[in-house]
Amino acid sequence: MPYTLRWGIMGAGWISSCFVKDILLDPSTRDVDDVAHKVTGVGSRDAKKAQEWIDKYITGDAHGEAKAYGSYEELANASDVDAIYIGTPHTHHYDCVVASINAGKHVLVEKPATSNLAEWEALVQIAKEKNVFLMEAMWTRFLPVTKAMKEVIASGELGELRVLHADLSGNFDINTIPKTHRILDPMLGGGGLLDLGPYPLIWAILALYEDPRNEKRHPTRITGNMIKTKLTGVDSSTVFVLDFEHLEAQAILSCGITISSPDNALIMRFSNGNIIVPRPIYRPDSFKVQKLAKEGSNDVAEEKEYEFKSKLVGGGWHFQADEVARCVRDGKTESDLWGLDKTSFEMKIFDEVRRQGGYVLPPGVEKVVA
Numbered sequence: 092m093p094y095t096l097r098w099g100i101m102g103a104g105w106i107s108s109c110f111v112k113d114i115l116l117d118p119s120t121r122d123v124d125d126v127a128h129k130v131t132g133v134g135s136r137d138a139k140k141a142q143e144w145i146d147k148y149i150t151g152d153a154h155g156e157a158k159a160y161g162s163y164e165e166l167a168n169a170s171d172v173d174a175i176y177i178g179t180p181h182t183h184h185y186d187c188v189v190a191s192i193n194a195g196k197h198v199l200v201e202k203p204a205t206s207n208l209a210e211w212e213a214l215v216q217i218a219k220e221k222n223v224f225l226m227e228a229m230w231t232r233f234l235p236v237t238k239a240m241k242e243v244i245a246s247g248e249l250g251e252l253r254v255l256h257a258d259l260s261g262n263f264d265i266n267t268i269p270k271t272h273r274i275l276d277p278m279l280g281g282g283g284l285l286d287l288g289p290y291p292l293i294w295a296i297l298a299l300y301e302d303p304r305n306e307k308r309h310p311t312r313i314t315g316n317m318i319k320t321k322l323t324g325v326d327s328s329t330v331f332v333l334d335f336e337h338l339e340a341q342a343i344l345s346c347g348i349t350i351s352s353p354d355n356a357l358i359m360r361f362s363n364g365n366i367i368v369p370r371p372i373y374r375p376d377s378f379k380v381q382k383l384a385k386e387g388s389n390d391v392a393e394e395k396e397y398e399f400k401s402k403l404v405g406g407g408w409h410f411q412a413d414e415v416a417r418c419v420r421d422g423k424t425e426s427d428l429w430g431l432d433k434t435s436f437e438m439k440i441f442d443e444v445r446r447q448g449g450y451v452l453p454p455g456v457e458k459v460v461a
C-alpha cells in the first residue's frame with residue numbers, strides 16, 4: 092500500500108488549483124507507487140469561497156474528502172490534515188507558515204518562501220523546534236527533465252561550467268491590470284524578482300551551488316540592477332549576476348514582467364560543450380546537449396536532444412508533493428534535493444539584489460527584519 096499524505100490547502104487561488112489538480116492524478120501515471128495524496132481541507136479567508144473552490148477543482152470520490160474552512164487558522168488546526176500547502180501571496184507566507192507549524196503541521200510553501208532572509212531563518216528555527224518538515228515549493232527541481240539535466244552536468248562529460256545565462260520573463264499587461272494585482276502591489280511583494288527570480292536562480296543553484304567543488308559556498312560577489320515601473324515602484328526588469336570566483340564561473344540571471352523570455356532562455360556554457368534549454372525555464376519540455384570539437388571552440392562535434400513533453404501527465408507540480416510525502420513518511424524534516432539551505436541562499440541573494448536596486452518593501456510588510 093502506498094503511504095498517503097493528507098493535505099490541507101491554504102489560499103483558494105490560482106496556483107493552489109494547479110497543485111491540487113496534479114496531486115489528485117493517479118500517481119501511476121507518473122510511475123509512482125510508493126506514495127499518494129488526499130486533500131482533506133481547504134482554507135480561505137471566506138468559507139463560501141473555499142467550498143466553491145472545492146466544488147470546482149476537487150471532483151469524483153475526492154470531492155467528499157475535502158472540508159471547507161473559513162480561516163487559515165481553522166485549516167491549520169484540522170485534525171485530519173498532515174501537511175499544509177501554502178498558495179497565498181509572498182508577503183503572507185510567513186504568517187501562514189507560522190500558523191501551520193504551530194499547529195504541528197508539515198509545510199510546503201510557495202516560492203519565494205518569504206519576503207526576506209530574516210523571515211525564512213525564523214521559520215527554519217520554529218520548524219526545528221516543532222520537528223516538522225518544511226520546504227519551499229521549488230517544483231522545477233523535482234521534474235524529470237531537471238533530473239536528466241543534472242545527470243548530464245554531474246557526469247562531467249561537458250567539462251566545467253563557465254557561464255550560465257537564464258531568464259524568466261512574461262508580459263503581465265501591467266498597464267491594464269489593477270494596481271492591486273499581486274504582480275504590481277508592493278504590499279504583496281510585487282515585481283519580477285520575487286515572483287520570477289526563483290526560476291533563473293534555481294538553475295544557478297543546480298549547476299553551481301550544488302557543484303561538489305563549490306562545497307556549498309555562496310557567491311563571492313552579487314551584483315543586481317533593477318528598473319522600476321512608475322505604476323507602483325516595483326521592479327519591472329531585474330538583472331543579477333552571481334560570481335563564483337573559486338569555480339571561475341558566473342551566472343547571469345534576469346527576469347521581467349513586461350516582455351517574454353527569448354526562445355533559448357537558459358544556456359549553460361561549459362569548457363567542452365553547452366546545454367541549451369527553450370523557454371519556459373520553470374518547466375522545460377526538452378533540452379539540447381552540444382559537445383564541442385575541442386575545448387572552448389565554436390565547432391559542435393555532437394548534438395543530442397532530450398524530449399520530455401510526451402511523457403508528462405499533468406502540469407508537473409506533483410513531483411514536489413511526492414517528495415514531501417516521502418520525507419514525511421521517512422521522518423525527515425527537510426528534503427535532500429531542495430533543503431532549507433537552498434532557500435536561505437535564494438533569500439540572501441534576493442535581499443542583496445533588492446538592496447542594490449533600492450526596492451524597499453512598505454513598512455510592516457516584512458514580519459521579521461535582520
Ligand SMILES: NC(=O)c1ccc[n+]([C@@H]2O[C@H](COP(=O)([O-])OP(=O)(O)OC[C@H]3O[C@@H](n4cnc5c(N)ncnc54)[C@H](OP(=O)(O)O)[C@@H]3O)[C@@H](O)[C@H]2O)c1
Nearest residue numbers: 102103104105106107135136178179180181201202203286
Ligand atoms: N509554483 C508556481 O508555478 C507558481 C505560479 C504562480 C504563483 N506562484 C506563487 O504562488 C503564490 C500565489 O500566487 P497566485 O498566482 O496563486 O495568487 P492569487 O491567485 O492572486 O492568490 C492566491 C490566494 O491567496 C489568498 N490571499 C491571502 N491574502 C491575500 C491578499 N491580501 N490578497 C490577495 N490574495 C490573498 C487568496 O485566497 P483566499 O481568498 O482563499 O484566502 C488568493 O486566492 C505566490 O507566492 C506566487 O509566487 C507559484
